[in-house]
Amino acid sequence: MIDEVDAVELFLLKGASIKLAVEEANSNPRVSRSIAEENASVKASVSQFSAEVRDNAVMMAEHYKLFYMLENDIRRLIDDTLTEDNKGPDWWDKYAPDSAKIEFKGNLQREQDAGFTPRSDNPLDYVTFGQLGDIIRANYSLFGGILSNQKAMGRVMFSLNNLRGPIAHCGLLAEDEVDRLKLTVKDWFRLLEGPK
Structure with a gap:
């Protein structure tokens, strides 16, 4: 039973760690701005046709x-x-x-x-x-x-x-x-x- 509890706790800790990493990557304004600028640039080019x-x-x-x-x-x-x-x-x-x-x-x-x-x-x-x-x-x-x-x-x-x-x-x-x-x-x- 202890092994199952440890496994669940480890799973939850890993999940929380991954969630924090994803939130951090998504909140990086430099990365978000870069992607948004690239998409806007492509849309601006396409709209010219x-x-x-x-x-x-x-x-x-x-x-x-x-x-x-x-x-x-x-x-x-x-x-x-x-x-x-x-x-x-x-x-x-x-x-x-x-x-x-x-x-x-x-x-x-x-x-x-x-x-x-x-x-x-x-x-x-x-x-x-x-x-x-x-x-x-x-x-x-x-x-x-x-x-x-x-x-x-x-x-x-x-x-x-x-x-x-x-x-x-x-x-x-x-x-x-x-x-x-x-x-x-x-x-x-x-x-x-x-x-x-």
């Missing part, structure tokens, strides 16, 4: 979020599959096709020359969406148990790559293309159901 541009940005942000999640999920699938299938974490050197290696080197060099902060240690984060499809195709024997059909995978990746253009380059998707994006995402997840 026309209502039409702001409305389009809100609409396209939803498509960008969907594509962002999908593209990064595909990157993870590739990395996990090639890492776990006895290729190890160094699979890139042996199993990435030359097109992906060239794309990686070019994008990395361009960012280094511009003095940008490296976006990642993973070469996959530097390749375009088209190269992700090339990597899957080049190693399809490893993805065949995950994806239901190689031809269908190629069609889905082709469609996604075409839809990616207006999304990634601040264009607008026509209503038909919004429908196509939704259907193609469904097609991707159907592919992930594996061979039947």
Whole structure:
């Protein structure tokens, strides 16, 4: 019984300690003012654009979020599959096709020359969406148990790559293309159901 009482008292003390730390952080006027000033600055910048541009940005942000999640999920699938299938974490050197290696080197060099902060240690984060499809195709024997059909995978990746253009380059998707994006995402997840 003493152990339970001690555990409850310790829990309450830790909770009180955390509460004080949170209250202290929230009451720091310098931090609160900094966040408020940053938000006000962004709002002031956004308000300078026309209502039409702001409305389009809100609409396209939803498509960008969907594509962002999908593209990064595909990157993870590739990395996990090639890492776990006895290729190890160094699979890139042996199993990435030359097109992906060239794309990686070019994008990395361009960012280094511009003095940008490296976006990642993973070469996959530097390749375009088209190269992700090339990597899957080049190693399809490893993805065949995950994806239901190689031809269908190629069609889905082709469609996604075409839809990616207006999304990634601040264009607008026509209503038909919004429908196509939704259907193609469904097609991707159907592919992930594996061979039947």
